Amino acid sequence: MHRRRYFGLAAILAVAATPAFGQAAGPSAGAAIPDFSGIWAHPSFPGFEPPASGPGPVVNTSRRPQGADVEGRTLPPTNSILVSNPARLVGDYTNPILKPRAAEAVKRHGQLELSGAGAPTPTIQCWPEPVPYIFNGVAMEMLQQPDKITFLYPNDHQARRVRMNQPHPAKVTPSWYGDSVGRYEGDTLVIDTVGVKIGPFPMVDFYGTPYTEALHVVERYRLLDFDVGKEGLERDVKENRRPPGGADAGSAPDYSYRGKLLQLQFTVEDEGVFTMPWTATITYRRGGEAWREVACAENTRELAIAGRAAAVPHADKPDF
Amino acid sequence: MSGIPTQSSRRSFAWTIACAFSAAAFVSPAMAADGGSPIPDLGGQWGRDMLFFEPPPSGPGPIVNSVRKADGTVVLLNQCCGIVNPWAGNDTSPILKPEAAEAVRKYGELVSGGTVAQDLHNTCRPEPPPFVMALHFGVQILQRDDEVTLLYLLYNTVRHVRLNAPHPDNPAPSWQGHSVGRYEGDTLVVDTVGIKVAPVSTVDAFGTPHSPALHVVERYRLIDGEAAAEAQRKHGAIYRSNPAYGRGTIDPDTGKKGLQVEFTVEDPGVFTTPWSGRVTYRRLIGDWPEAVCAENPHFLGTDATIPTAQAPDF
Numbered sequence: 001m002h003r004r005r006y007f008g009l010a011a012i013l014a015v016a017a018t019p020a021f022g023q024a025a026g027p028s029a030g031a032a033i034p035d036f037s038g039i040w041a042h043p044s045f046p047g048f049e050p051p052a053s054g055p056g057p058v059v060n061t062s063r064r065p066q067g068a069d070v071e072g073r074t075l076p077p078t079n080s081i082l083v084s085n086p087a088r089l090v091g092d093y094t095n096p097i098l099k100p101r102a103a104e105a106v107k108r109h110g111q112l113e114l115s116g117a118g119a120p121t122p123t124i125q126c127w128p129e130p131v132p133y134i135f136n137g138v139a140m141e142m143l144q145q146p147d148k149i150t151f152l153y154p155n156d157h158q159a160r161r162v163r164m165n166q167p168h169p170a171k172v173t174p175s176w177y178g179d180s181v182g183r184y185e186g187d188t189l190v191i192d193t194v195g196v197k198i199g200p201f202p203m204v205d206f207y208g209t210p211y212t213e214a215l216h217v218v219e220r221y222r223l224l225d226f227d228v229g230k231e232g233l234e235r236d237v238k239e240n241r242r243p244p245g246g247a248d249a250g251s252a253p254d255y256s257y258r259g260k261l262l263q264l265q266f267t268v269e270d271e272g273v274f275t276m277p278w279t280a281t282i283t284y285r286r287g288g289e290a291w292r293e294v295a296c297a298e299n300t301r302e303l304a305i306a307g308r309a310a311a312v313p314h315a316d317k318p319d320f
Numbered sequence: 321m322s323g324i325p326t327q328s329s330r331r332s333f334a335w336t337i338a339c340a341f342s343a344a345a346f347v348s349p350a351m352a353a354d355g356g357s358p359i360p361d362l363g364g365q366w367g368r369d370m371l372f373f374e375p376p377p378s379g380p381g382p383i384v385n386s387v388r389k390a391d392g393t394v395v396l397l398n399q400c401c402g403i404v405n406p407w408a409g410n411d412t413s414p415i416l417k418p419e420a421a422e423a424v425r426k427y428g429e430l431v432s433g434g435t436v437a438q439d440l441h442n443t444c445r446p447e448p449p450p451f452v453m454a455l456h457f458g459v460q461i462l463q464r465d466d467e468v469t470l471l472y473l474l475y476n477t478v479r480h481v482r483l484n485a486p487h488p489d490n491p492a493p494s495w496q497g498h499s500v501g502r503y504e505g506d507t508l509v510v511d512t513v514g515i516k517v518a519p520v521s522t523v524d525a526f527g528t529p530h531s532p533a534l535h536v537v538e539r540y541r542l543i544d545g546e547a548a549a550e551a552q553r554k555h556g557a558i559y560r561s562n563p564a565y566g567r568g569t570i571d572p573d574t575g576k577k578g579l580q581v582e583f584t585v586e587d588p589g590v591f592t593t594p595w596s597g598r599v600t601y602r603r604l605i606g607d608w609p610e611a612v613c614a615e616n617p618h619f620l621g622t623d624a625t626i627p628t629a630q631a632p633d634f
Contacts, residue, residue, distance in 0.1 A: 125614070126444060126613075126614050127612070143464070143469065150462060156475070156476055157476050158475070159471050159478060161607075177610075293446060295445055295446050296444070296476075297445045
């Protein structure tokens with residue numbers, strides 16, 4: 001209930017919030033609405049940047065040498081910077097944020113990965129990716145309007161919608177992306193999400209860390225000067241692997257860009273699976289090129305790795 | 321329209337006005353498009369509780385649903401767009417070249433026999449124009465200075481239309497093609513080329529194929545609300561206050577403008593002539609309804625399988 005109050009207090013009428021109208025006043029009296037528009041890239045895998053301090057996300061215990069440095073330059077294959085191994089997603093189930101049930105789920109996921117069978121995730125099964133899982137995406141585009149924000153993610157053309165300056169409904173109907181409401185707090189966009197549906201592969205990350213109906217995610221987006229935000233980029237390359245040669249989906253970063261970075265800091269709480277709230281960041285750079293589509297149903301990497309035709313959804317009777 | 325434009329003429333069609341708009345700005349109806357003409361406010365959620373393409377006001381039209389009689393004759397269905405089965409297209413349409421007619425005939429035989437032929441929609445793939453307009457019950461339009469974004473109701477389909485920009489010289493084929501647009505008075509004109517050809521690619525729900533030469537021009541404009549309601553009724557739409565899965569609720573207020581898309585399709589590999597069709601939308605009310613392909617109960621009710629991988633993707 002306090003979540004609803006949290007945003008209910010902010011249910012102030014939206015005032016011409018788009019950057020199109022310049023520095024229009026937002027809910028925080030007189031504050032400028034920050035312009036987060038455009039394509040943002042984060043070609044790291046799995047993507048969550050552990051926080052500088054405090055409880056952080058589950059990380060991969062399987063490591064391999066980093067593929068590229070913070071500026072996207074390919075590193076020698078034998079370099080000594082060991083980061084998350086994308087081919088083996090073996091989560092650290094001893095992370096103190098995990099309650100025993102969650103730790104067991106992460107352990108099972110890792111065992112499947114180590115067995116070579118591969119553990120299912122929403123991504124490889126073509127199901128919607130809930131928050132915070134979807135933040136793992138290699139790119140994101142945010143479309144800001146006065147009453148709503150639409151997020152686009154390249155993986156299977158996923159889209160999330162955020163209602164601005166409104167409370168959550170008294171009774172939230174669970175949905176794939178949950179009920180998201182937002183507001184501006186000065187230079188920061190704050191989004192609060194509850195009501196995320198429990199799907200067939202319920203997890204908040206690539207390590208099988210589960211969630212319950214109590215999942216509550218708060219996102220805080222703000223622009224940072226490059227020299228300030230690069231601290232996040234450096235945390236990123238210490239943990240997440242960057243493919244040598246750049247990402248092959250979404251939008252590759254413009255490494256020459258030294259303008260503002262966009263940093264997402266998010267907090268996750270779920271008393272059903274976590275012992276405490278935890279946080280992480282995603283530090284985005286500007287995307288350097290047009291949006292590249294990723295269609296799950298044509299998953300060519302699956303074809304390459306598994307050596308067989310993908311089983312795509314089909315119907316044996318008409319749809320309508 | 322005479323003949324198929326060359327790639328270069330398409331580029332010129334797509335305009336080369338490189339307006340230095342702000343990258344971020346959402347379009348306000350009060351803002352000028354060019355030379356002071358107002359930009360139509362097409363933004364928001366639009367729906368139609370119907371399928372397929374409506375006929376054009378004149379000239380060659382799309383393949384329509386038909387019934388095959390025992391003696392082999394084909395009878396066109398009176399209402400183009402009601403939700404009826406099976407989906408057997410009129411393979412005798414003069415717009416079809418012989419190979420395309422044969423594809424439509426085979427598709428019709430399959431579905432008339434109770435088999436569901438795979439298409440982009442029921443295999444959860446992204447859908448290009450004009451196919452995407454045939455089977456989606458809703459579209460959300462976001463207008464910005466430099467881009468119009470179209471989000472269709474079923475998961476997997478988001479289209480990006482770059483405004484006042486040319487097509488690249490050699491657009492890489494993609495599921496939804498390369499779309500550019502401009503405003504012409506009260507109309508948004510969208511030009512699309514570079515649509516990928518996959519085994520399940522069709523331009524409609526009747527198995528009509530396309531080639532890499534597919535070229536689609538869409539013209540979006542607001543129309544009178546009552547005219548939109550009448551167009552939907554006339555062509556088979558049913559008003560439902562509690563719509564089924566994957567459909568939004570149509571706003572019954574005919575005082576609100578409707579949205580009509582007139583589109584033209586050219587593909588010398590498949591069609592004998594350019595042809596046109598229409599799609600009419602009305603405003604949707606309420607929150608955007610989720611419709612996820614992988615959980616589509618119509619699919620899941622029929623032993624649907626979803627893509628799986630035995631090994632990680634990365």
